[in-house]
Amino acid sequence: MAKLLFKLGKWAGSNSKKVLALFMLSIVVLGGIAINMGMSFNGGTSMPGTESKEAMEILSKEFSSGESLGEVHIVFKAGENESLDSEKNSSAIKELLDVIKQDDTVKSVETPAELGNINPEKQIGYAIVTYDTVADNVTEESKKLVEDNLDITRNSGMETGLAGSVEFEKTQAGGGPGEIAGVIIAYVILAITFASFLIAGMPILTALIGLGIGILLILIGTNYFDISSVSLTLAGMLGLAVGIDYALFIFSRFKQQLKKGYSVKDSVAIANGTAGNAVVFAGITVIIALIGLSVVKIPFITTMGLATAVVVLLSIIVAIIVVPAILGLVGHRIHPEKSNSFLRKITRANTKTNSNKWGKFVTRHPFLVAIVGITTLVTLAIPFFHLNLGLPNNGDKPYEFAEREGYDLLAEGYGEGFHSTLVVIADPLNINDTTEDNIEQLSKKISELDDVKTVTPAMPNQASDKFIMNVTPENGPTDPETKEIVKEIRELSDEHSIKVMVTGSTAVNIDVTAQIMDALPNFAMFIVVFAFVLMMVVFRSILVPLKAVLGFVLSIAATLGFTVLVVQDGNLIDIFGFPGTSAVLFLLPVLCIGILFGLAMDYEVFLVSRMREEYIYTKNAKQAVLTGMKENGAVITAAGLIMIAVFSGFIFSHDPTIKQMGLGLAFGVLFDAFVVRMAIVPAVMTMMGSAAWYIPKWLDRILPNFDIEGETIMKEFSQNEYKERNVS
Known part of the structure; x- marks a missing residue:
């Protein structure tokens, strides 16, 4: 591998413009394909084979009349010593909802009074805006109309928040001030390391090239595979970090070879055959670790690992091809005498004050x-x-x-358990005269469990062979007490010849976390x-x-x-x-x-x-x-x-x-x-x-030998150099 990378580095350094043009063209072509195809992220976290997934499928088949339409819940809290259903507050709520009704995609609007959901203290309730499409297809314009007009009720003295199936704040893959600050800090570290503002930007540039190609491949891949938006974020985070680091290792080795008197051309080849070899080994280790996520046997985590591994692979390819090409172009600028004088002073001061003092302290x-x-x-x-x-x-x-x-207002008005409602499906194995009594007994046992707040009456499906009830816990969706309720309800299965299943977002989350643990x-x-x-x-x-x-x-x-x-x-x-x-x-x-x-x-x-x-x-x-x-x-x-x-x-x-x-x-x-x-x-x-x-000698003999540091390259290079000097 070291010899191959040595030759690759030499070729890339001698054909810099061709290499860079090829990679730039790749970005343009992939960008065009990605724009033309669009992207289709899948943020689902359910797992096949779990009880909550099975119950969710039964719920959709037996108790649903079709696709669930997108809903926005607008949550209101009246001011101190005020009632939510007062004339003043009702008028403000109506004004807000009348504006939202102007959206042609809104199918229906219901006030808290119409829904009868105002809490016992008469202070908190929520309106429901239903759209004519599923939640993921509700447009940004519709969301903006809701958000921009919340001040109508806020200005009247009501606290107003949002809930429901329509997401207003989605996961984004970078680009914020914090990420930009991180890159700036990386640039400063590289500038001090290489004593050059120009060279400091090169590892970041190469990292962005590999990251760009990898991200575009993931965007295209969303049209064929179930990939979550979090995968894009993780890939961006790791791809940028390893891309900069891998380029740093090769740039640093290149600089060392220059200091030893090698030419730019030879230094590029040696750096790629030595540090580049270590980069390939290190990168493959990261890729294997990411692919190893499949051991968890959770589809969306497996996909996340594979998507991120693609970006790391691109980072390796760019490091051993594009980095040598750039060094072939600007390598001469890394000479100390060409460096920025201010940065050179910092670097020299840093070298003097840190002449392996830490290493000596540790060994002492x-x-x-x-x-x-x-x-x-x-x-x-x-x-x-x-x-x-x-x-x-x-x-x-x-x-x-x-x-x-909206989340906090709902918890205040209805309790933390409002956000952790469980859907229980009761499937009697035999329908007979005692079925109704058995279902009632099951409902009673669930209501008597610790930390259960309420249980709705059991409702049958159209065929009356399955029943559904909603269970509201006292605690939030991630609290241990809620997880215990799910476990205890499932343990009631087979009593009175009834199969009991628990689903809903809370149960799905519990199953996912349990599977991971x-x-x-x-x-x-x-x-x-x-x-x-x-x-x-x-x-x-x-x-x-x-x-x-x-x-x-x-x-x-x-x-x-x-x-x-x-x-x-x-x-x-x-x-x-x-x-x-x-x-x-x-x-x-x-x-x-x-x-x-x-x-x-x-x-x-x-x-x-x-x-x-x-x-x-x-x-x-x-x-x-x-x-x-x-x-x-x-x-x-x-x-x-x-x-x-x-x-x-x-x-x-x-x-x-x-x-x-x-x-x-x-x-x-x-x-x-x-x-x-x-x-x-x-x-x-x-x-x-x-x-x-x-x-042990016997173990040393059977183990394969990897030349990670490219020692054979340096030996052969030194021998060839010696022969050339003798011939001349």
């Missing part, structure tokens, strides 16, 4: 560093043990959003075993892979524990912009394990492979650690900071799903790159000494 006090690092991560991991998973809802959105206001141990085991075997092949050692795996387990536990500490327990929520506490995003554990595994192995390979190279040459274990920290530590530090900057930009998104993903990935990189790889790993390697590199 390895036990102290290891204990502090491990204790820190273990402490942060403690909250993980009361992890509560759930799907985000309108109650997780910022307070200024009308949907958040059940699959999590298998997925984690797959990742751990794969990591151990991979590291054993790369480093020809038993203890180094064991240390790498245990370090990853520590960092992922600390990441999930910290997320629980913030999101679920409510600590530091003001700093990160969370409007309040909520359940942890149901897919966050598998995403963090899959993605952070790939990134962790990236940093492990770049750091420890240099230590191994030095140890093979000197047989001095401590010196090997110092060399690895000095030569590759700075690059890993820059790469980690860039990752954190990009991921952190997503923390300040308004969407609760994106916020949690940004938080988990940003702090995951922080813990793994800086606590594990830059502190615990060198400390433990120092304490293990030469034993770290032990491997």
Whole structure:
């Protein structure tokens, strides 16, 4: 692979304009296809084979008269000491609804008084606006008409919010101020690293090329596969981060070769054959981790992993083809004498003040560093043990959003359980004279369960062979008590020869989170075993892979524990912009394990492979650690900071799903790159000494040999250079 990449780099560097033109043309062509075909995201989270999915199909078939039309619930709360049905408030509500009626797509409008849903305190109620199409097809113009006219009732003194099946705030894939700030910070880090404002933009440019092609492929793919909009966000987040990092590794190696006196052309080829080889290996590791999400056996998570893997694959291709092409064009600008004088001063000052002081400190006090690092991560991991998973809802959105206001008003007026209503389907196995009595007994047992607020009378379907009732819990949709109610109702199945099924959005969410928690141990085991075997092949050692795996387990536990500490327990929520506490995003554990595994192995390979190279040459274990920290530590530090900057930009998104993903990935990189790889790993390697590199001879013989650092390239290149000098 190293030789092939060496030749590819040499060709790309010599044909820069052709390569760049080809990729630009690809973006234009794919962009045209994407615009022509449009996009069709599917945001569903249900899973085939679950009871809630089966019950949902029965509900649709037996109790539905057709497709559910889109509804907007406009929630009102009267002012203090006022009644919602007063003449003043009724008039304001009528005025608002009369304006909305002007929309030709509105099928019907019903006031709170007509619906009879005003709460006992006479302060809160909601109107229902029904459209002539399904919720996903309600136009932005219709939504804007509703939002723009809410001031009619607000100005009259009523609090007004929104609810219903029509979404007003959808997940967007980046582009906000936080994401832009993250890219700017990455640019500053690159500018200091390369001492050049021009060169600093090159890794970002190449990352955007790979990201652009990957995103366009996903948009086209939405017409053929069920892909959620969150997949696009995750792909954008990870694609941008790894794209910049992969380009950084190749640019840095190119710069090292220039300093050694190699020509621009030779430096491009060597950088691609060495660092490019490591990039391919690291990228494939990330891709395997993303494909490994299929182990969870949840379709939309599998699709999410595959879609993101496509973007990472494009990032690898761009890194080993487009990056050499750009270096062939602007490589001469990376020479120190061509660098920006201001940035060069910063870089030199940084080099002087950080002449491997951290590496020397770690190797002098390895036990102290290891204990502090491990204790820190273990402490942060403690909250993980009361992890509560759930799907985000309108109650997780910022307070200024009308949907958040509507959610809070409904909870205030009707209780938290209003948002967690369960649909229970009773299917008698035999219809007889006692069926009606058995259904009544079932209803009574459900109503007597702890934390159940109300149960509606059982209603039969048209054939009178199945019955439906709505159960309203006392608590919210992600509360443990609500999950317990679902479990207890399902346990009533087969009593009186009745099959009992529970569905509805709350039950579906409970089934999804339960499936993830059940699959999590298998997925984690797959990742751990794969990591151990991979590291054993790369480093020809038993203890180094064991240390790498245990370090990853520590960092992922600390990441999930910290997320629980913030999101679920409510600590530091003001700093990160969370409007309040909520359940942890149901897919966050598998995403963090899959993605952070790939990134962790990236940093492990770049750091420890240099230590191994030095140890093979000197047989001095401590010196090997110092060399690895000095030569590759700075690059890993820059790469980690860039990752954190990009991921952190997503923390300040308004969407609760994106916020949690940004938080988990940003702090995951922080813990793994800086606590594990830059502190615990060198400390433990120092304490293990030469034993770290032990491997039984029989095992060494049967393991395949991967030249990750491209050592054969450097040897052959040096030999050819020596021959050429002798001939001349």
